[in-house]
Amino acid sequence: MDELREDVFLQDDLLEELREEDLELETEEAEQGSGEGLSDVTRRTFIQGSVATGAAVSLAGGNLLQPEVLHAATEPVARTINLNVNGEAHELEVEPMDTLAMVLRFKLNLTGTKLGCDRAECGACTVLIDDVPHYGCSILVHQVRDREVTTVEGLEQDGVLHPVQQAVLDEMGFQCAFCAPGFIMSMAGLVKANPNATRADCQKWLAGHICRCGDYNKILNTAERALENARTA
Numbered sequence: 001m002d003e004l005r006e007d008v009f010l011q012d013d014l015l016e017e018l019r020e021e022d023l024e025l026e027t028e029e030a031e032q033g034s035g036e037g038l039s040d041v042t043r044r045t046f047i048q049g050s051v052a053t054g055a056a057v058s059l060a061g062g063n064l065l066q067p068e069v070l071h072a073a074t075e076p077v078a079r080t081i082n083l084n085v086n087g088e089a090h091e092l093e094v095e096p097m098d099t100l101a102m103v104l105r106f107k108l109n110l111t112g113t114k115l116g117c118d119r120a121e122c123g124a125c126t127v128l129i130d131d132v133p134h135y136g137c138s139i140l141v142h143q144v145r146d147r148e149v150t151t152v153e154g155l156e157q158d159g160v161l162h163p164v165q166q167a168v169l170d171e172m173g174f175q176c177a178f179c180a181p182g183f184i185m186s187m188a189g190l191v192k193a194n195p196n197a198t199r200a201d202c203q204k205w206l207a208g209h210i211c212r213c214g215d216y217n218k219i220l221n222t223a224e225r226a227l228e229n230a231r232t233a
């Protein structure tokens with residue numbers, strides 16, 4: 001694709017040179033009081049035609065804009081990648097534009113990861129990548145090959161709830177709970193990154209999440225309880 005762009009830029013430069021040449025010719029012709037010479041017209045027309053055709057050929061992969069060729073060129077190509085999720089290695093066929101959240105939900109059936117806005121605004125899709133919270137909707141699955149992804153399904157270990165999960169039960173922290181998996185994964189990241197976080201720290205850390213039920217006070221109580229649970233575990 002980079003080569004294509006380079007090609008098109010080079011052709012743009014050539015057209016620009018021709019336009020300048022045209023201007024010079026017109027000036028010369030005006031000075032000589034004659035009309036355009038046949039050889040000039042032929043040369044310019046030929047080069048400009050070649051450049052335009054060249055661009056079309058380049059963009060169509062040398063097949064002169066056959067619709068089926070253009071279609072094939074824009075078809076996504078599936079690739080096989082290795083993905084580590086919740087301690088398990090998966091070999092998956094994915095397309096270049098598949099996001100991590102899409103693959104988790106629709107290929108691995110890990111539906112605990114929610115899709116709300118699908119554009120980095122609500123935080124419902126948050127998962128941990130190497131223990132750091134990320135929006136799963138805004139990261140391509142190719143970018144997390146060979147890294148460790150943790151979803152809400154992977155928090156419980158050998159039947160023991162994660163301190164954050166326990167805190168949700170202790171504080172009854174959510175109403176409809178659609179936003180819960182995202183908040184829980186961010187809190188799990190916080191417990192690891194800053195076990196002594198204050199309520200104000202929790203507020204800042206969780207700022208990238210939206211709870212449509214407006215349950216923020218209870219959610220902050222849950223975050224504080226999670227930190228306490230982790231410290232006393």
Ligand code: FES
Binds near residue numbers: 119120122125136137
């Ligand atoms: S679904 Fe990813 S941030 Fe909203």
Ligand code: FES
Binds near residue numbers: 174177179180210211
């Ligand atoms: S509890 Fe309903 S969206 Fe947060």
